[in-house]
Amino acid sequence: VKRITTNTLQKMKLNSEKISMITAYDFSFAKLFDAAGIDVILVGDSASNVMAGHETTLPITLEQMIYHAQSVLRGIHRCLVVVDLPFGTYQSNSDIALASAIRIMKETGAHAIKLEGGEEALESIKRIVNAGIPVMGHLGLTPQSIYKFGTYTVRAKEEEEANKLRRDALLLQEAGCFATVLEKIPAQLAKEVSTSLHIPTIGIGAGNDCDGQVLVMHDMLGINTEFKPRFLRKYLNLGEQITSAVQQYITDVKCGDFPNEHESY
Ligand code: KIV
Ligand code: NA
Numbered sequence: 001v002k003r004i005t006t007n008t009l010q011k012m013k014l015n016s017e018k019i020s021m022i023t024a025y026d027f028s029f030a031k032l033f034d035a036a037g038i039d040v041i042l043v044g045d046s047a048s049n050v051m052a053g054h055e056t057t058l059p060i061t062l063e064q065m066i067y068h069a070q071s072v073l074r075g076i077h078r079c080l081v082v083v084d085l086p087f088g089t090y091q092s093n094s095d096i097a098l099a100s101a102i103r104i105m106k107e108t109g110a111h112a113i114k115l116e117g118g119e120e121a122l123e124s125i126k127r128i129v130n131a132g133i134p135v136m137g138h139l140g141l142t143p144q145s146i147y148k149f150g151t152y153t154v155r156a157k158e159e160e161e162a163n164k165l166r167r168d169a170l171l172l173q174e175a176g177c178f179a180t181v182l183e184k185i186p187a188q189l190a191k192e193v194s195t196s197l198h199i200p201t202i203g204i205g206a207g208n209d210c211d212g213q214v215l216v217m218h219d220m221l222g223i224n225t226e227f228k229p230r231f232l233r234k235y236l237n238l239g240e241q242i243t244s245a246v247q248q249y250i251t252d253v254k255c256g257d258f259p260n261e262h263e264s265y
Contacts, residue, residue: 004039004080006112006134006178012039012211013200019179019212021082021202022220025051025068029217030075038079040202042114042214043069045084045144050218057143058087062100069108082136083110087144090115090124097124101133114181116142118168122175129176137172137180139165140206152229154205156185169193169201181214182206184231205231 012019021040024030025047033041047068048060062085069083083104090097101113112134115121125135140155149155156162165185172180179200182190187207194201194210203210215232218224222237252258 001078003078006080009039009080009179009200009212010198013198019200019202021212021214023047023214023216024072024075025217027071027075030072030081033217034076034079039212040080040082040214041072041076043072043081043083043110044216045086046216048086050216050224056146058146060086062086062089062103066104066107069104069110073109080112081110082112082114083108085113085115090121091117094124094127097121098127098131101128101135102131105133112136112178114138116144118164118171122171125172125175125177134178135176136202137169137177138183139168139172139180139185140182141184143183152184154184154186156189162186162189165189166193166196169197173197173199179212182210205229 009019019039021042022033022038023042023044023046024033025043030041043065045057045060045065047065048054048057051068052060052064054060065083065086069081072081085097085100085104089100097115104110104113113128114136115124116138118137118139125137128135141149141152146152156165169180177199179202180197181202181204182193184205187209190201190203190206191209200211202212202214204214216224219227219232220235222234223239223242225239249258
């Protein structure tokens with residue numbers, strides 16, 4: 001199999017071929033997504049929400065991200081795997097940021113890291129890139145800053161924040177990022193940014209003109225039933241299907257139907 005690299009994504013943008021990205025946090029789902037032909041798996045710090053049950057992404061640790069990433073890497077053969085640097089492992093200074101990125105690359109076999117922020121994160125991004133580690137940016141609604149925003153609503157609707165995002169996108173590109181996520185910003189702004197950059201943009205709630213799209217697996221598979229923002233397309237009602245499957249199993253056990261003679265030794 002021909003592996004997807006950061007160069008592949010660059011070529012895809014040049015050829016106007018859209019990039020597909022989905023999150024995964026464990027071996028079994030990563031194996032399914034890779035076999036399905038996904039281009040990029042993101043080991044997102046959304047693991048804090050969907051795997052650990054926290055309300056925000058802030059509590060997850062570097063050790064926990066490394067555990068998820070190791071599991072994902074054992075399941076894939078072809079796709080590019082990007083791992084989020086969690087909150088508190090890169091914001092304080094660039095030495096710590098570089099050390100965190102190196103731990104992820106060394107201990108998991110991941111192909112790239114992602115971190116949130118523009119100008120604020122620039123020094124760290126440059127040092128990580130200089131160490132030979134591909135970096136994906138993340139602008140717009142950056143969930144690690146939720147207590148600064150105070151809301152999960154659309155970002156950069158006002159001109160001042162939109163202008164900062166335009167500047168930040170160029171800075172990320174100049175600093176050597178190979179791509180950037182654009183989360184929950186107006187489609188028109190995302191289109192403009194995607195056109196102005198030579199590196200690919202991966203949108204989530206950022207309209208159809210990004211160079212690729214990303215969704216959290218639990219959201220798009222319908223496992224997380226309460227979460228239904230406008231940008232989300234649900235490809236499955238897995239939550240409902242799991243509930244009825246488990247209910248059927250309970251019934252079968254209770255009434256003595258399971259196991260039958262063919263299911264016994
Ligand atoms: O952690 C995550 O799942 C993400 C994506 C939503 C981009 O950062
Ligand atoms: Na994330």
